Amino acid sequence: MAVRHILDYHNKSTAIYLLDPQRQGSHLLNGIWKFVDIWLYRQWFKPYETDIEYGRYVAKSVSLGWDTDTARPTLTDIAGFHTNLCQELSADILGRLPDDLLSSTMASEKWQDSKDELLVALSQRYILQPLFKAVFIVLDQTLGPTEGPLTSDDIGNIPVSLVRTGCTEGLSGRISFDTIHHDRRVLSGLGNLDGTIDSVQTTLKTAIQFIIGLEKREMAAIGMRPSPYLLDSSIDLENEARGLGWDQSIHGELPLDLPTSTWVDKSHYQEWTGAGAHYHAGLAHVAIRFLTATRRNYPLQNDWWWWDRA
Numbered sequence: 001m002a003v004r005h006i007l008d009y010h011n012k013s014t015a016i017y018l019l020d021p022q023r024q025g026s027h028l029l030n031g032i033w034k035f036v037d038i039w040l041y042r043q044w045f046k047p048y049e050t051d052i053e054y055g056r057y058v059a060k061s062v063s064l065g066w067d068t069d070t071a072r073p074t075l076t077d078i079a080g081f082h083t084n085l086c087q088e089l090s091a092d093i094l095g096r097l098p099d100d101l102l103s104s105t106m107a108s109e110k111w112q113d114s115k116d117e118l119l120v121a122l123s124q125r126y127i128l129q130p131l132f133k134a135v136f137i138v139l140d141q142t143l144g145p146t147e148g149p150l151t152s153d154d155i156g157n158i159p160v161s162l163v164r165t166g167c168t169e170g171l172s173g174r175i176s177f178d179t180i181h182h183d184r185r186v187l188s189g190l191g192n193l194d195g196t197i198d199s200v201q202t203t204l205k206t207a208i209q210f211i212i213g214l215e216k217r218e219m220a221a222i223g224m225r226p227s228p229y230l231l232d233s234s235i236d237l238e239n240e241a242r243g244l245g246w247d248q249s250i251h252g253e254l255p256l257d258l259p260t261s262t263w264v265d266k267s268h269y270q271e272w273t274g275a276g277a278h279y280h281a282g283l284a285h286v287a288i289r290f291l292t293a294t295r296r297n298y299p300l301q302n303d304w305w306w307w308d309r310a
Contacts, residue, residue: 003101009089010126011053011226012060014211015136017078020063024142033061035144036204039155043208047272051224051259054125058211059137075163075199078138083165086133095119127225130170131214136163137207156205164198172221175214180206224259 009015018025018032025033044050044058064081066073073081094102102115138161145154164175177200202210241254241263248254255263272280 007126011056013131013215014059016059016061018063018139020142021068025063030144032144048264053259089128133167158204160204161199162207
């Protein structure tokens with residue numbers, strides 16, 4: 001596994017497992033991942049608020065395949081896979097990789113003089129989040145919808161299983177599904193076939209909102225992990241900020257305890273601008289081009305392409 005694939009599991013709040021024995025989820029025209037990725041991004045990301053340092057994101061998408069002549073994995077099977085994955089990722093996996101696999105990463109982290117220094121830097125910046133170990137989502141729908149006008153609810157209302165692993169290490173408190181059990185949107189669909197796993201069947205939107213709520217809880221109780229203080233020693237952030245117009249006499253001390261994505265005066269920049277906005281617009285354009293290749297109507301509207309403003 002490449003270093004970048006290993007790091008991509010870090011700084012994520014949960015995993016979304018897609019049961020996909022025929023590998024349909026990534027199909028160019030109507031694979032479900034394309035729909036979910038566009039929808040999920042707008043649920044979580046808010047310009048000049050959301051922490052995006054070092055791959056920070058709400059979920060890691062994982063397709064699970066198996067031989068079609070074998071039994072469909074149960075939630076117990078997936079929970080075992082998830083636990084083993086977390087144990088493997090937590091067990092100094094980067095330190096056990098051969099030097100040649102780390103060479104490209106060492107080239108990009110030029111200020112690190114040795115492999116040991118590189119590994120220390122990576123371990124500070126890329127953390128397997130306690131929340132990732134504690135809860136995951138299982139999705140069973142491999143293809144996106146193809147008929148009629150599309151709304152965000154077409155994706156948000158997809159039935160999923162939300163699974164609690166029982167791992168509470170590093171969390172500020174226990175995880176309870178009580179609020180979801182009382183949600184009228186709970187659907188029957190993906191179930192636990194052997195009754196041994198703590199899970200609830202709900203919608204994708206309810207599950208993601210639940211995860212985002214846990215993110216906020218952990219942030220308030222424990223703070224950011226990784227700490228912004230440890231992030232990028234190659235850049236003099238205070239000098240860079242002054243060059244971009246940060247005046248300490250006007251703006252106060254540079255908030256080094258907060259992600260750089262929050263260092264923008266939103267009263268001045270009321271709309272998202274800059275390279276990130278242009279990059280996102282490009283992705284949306286490409287998505288529209290592919291989505292309109294199906295028989296559905298995909299209007300470019302804020303309620304679909306952007307975040308919930310409520």
